[in-house]
Amino acid sequence: MTQLGNPGEFLVTVAIPTYNRREWLERAIDSVLSQGHPEVLVHVFDNASADGTEEFMRGLVSSNPRVRYTRRPENIGWLLNYSGAMRAVDTPWLIGMGDDDWQLPEGIAALLKPLADNPDVGMVIGRTQRLAEGVKVEVYPDDTWKSGRNELHEAIPSWAEHGIVEWQSILISRKAFEEVGGLDHTVGIATDINLELKLLLKYPVFVVPQAVSVYNYHPGQESAKLNVDTIDQFLSIVHLFRRAARESGNPSLKRASKTFNRRWTKVFVNRLPKVARLPGLLRAVKALAIDFRCPGAAAKCAARWVLYKPWCAWKRLSSPRPAPVQS
Template identity: 35%
Template structure:
């Protein structure tokens, strides 16, 4: 049996899927399996995977008879894992060299941490726009409250650079697909309730930001006030369960509750203004209602309502927020830091290495011509 299972849920992205699979097969650590779960793409995805499987028996393919939904596909893949470790990679993202080696070396040296979280890079096609682990100021083994605080909503985080202990994820309750696009962060938080983690600043994975990505296509609407509250409440329940089971102490539970409850108000307030900047007034007003009703923050709710009103004050506020958002985006894209330039060089080099081999490119051209 292999040591690592890599889960790749996919839907109608055969070109991007090639680079994703290639980034896994390029890992120097050899003891892994790749399982592609096709959400009824109905395109050339089976052929793309078959090309890899013909050359490497570690590549496996499963196609659903119908599209079961993105997060349900993630959950399905996790449920099939029978190896001690696994990672999840979206079909439009890719791993960086040395990820498996770094993760396995650390997790086998210390049997207690439930997962490894490596350096995570966000790339918009031209620039590295974020490297969140750089700002954590933590590395090596970190205890639950520390990794919980680092992963807490409001930070820009996903699981692209994580390797999980299968048993730890099962003990935490697995993935909750009903939480939508926030289910990845929620799972990481539930893991952090009861598990230490290994953190590495070494760049390990790249999340691609593009118009076809789920979060971009959604426009942020999955992160409604109700969705945010559901995520927080699920994590709060995980704290209570871990306390009852004796996995954490009363003091640890109090610390985690404080982080959660202090974060709800700020997260909702900040989210309301993000929604206004995106032009979603109704969603912002819904968030104001939640701020007042759930958090008792009438003052903050009133501020959101003033900004969301369709009068001159509201219009000026929304225009100002959109301007700020555009300026921040430009500044982020043109950040001149040497560190980010170093990341961009790394990403470009790896992307070039992941380009199709001449035989694959020729085969694809001939199929298109024949069609």
């Protein structure tokens, strides 16, 4: 594995895993460096790209002391690359950012500002502009989240109801990251949800009231590939949340655990009937009914699957067929 860059003293590392997205990567890096914070380092983890990324990064490292570059000798998969990037950070604070996303002007300054009076927080959370095909669709977290300091467990009900926060909008304490065990790649694409929950259960957080970054929806994202394996991976998070709520004796945490389950069952009920085969569907229905404790959602998932398959068959049969080629 090749690593290039200045080992100097920095406060924050923005870790960017990448693979064959040279043009998007350049935009992501520039969105950080252009903000001019000398205490912020950009570290790119290249998963053996073959699109000129290595040449671009070598040139950038040679000209900018705030840039590091690590190149994998072979593609190890997006999840191992991401978790390896986060584990490799050696600064007190870190931000994980996709190569297809970017920071907004003054966004990093907004995340850094609360640290002076809140050095004990596990995360500083900013808002994210979510884009789809270049059009802003929403800003999240919305105003239902309390801005400012949230004491231990205070932010969990909002998080459970409204969903995860994109990583490029979160400044994470490396000490807290290590104390909760870092990223668990065994939970697949739910690794971000797992980490955020573990941090929220153990540390106070600070919520910044402004948008600090952009999340770019586009076809082919790993985060959009929900399937039956995903629901299996979620089970450890469901059990972690329920166990923490039970042990805390906190009624609001117990309600939040149930809210979390209901929210994600809706996601699975909408998605799984379209992609699951019968054995996988049966696993999913069992998990929704028993582990998520949402038997109504389990029944709805099964009913939708039963209705969806004939509809797909009818659509195939009713679609116009191409005219035969004349010989």
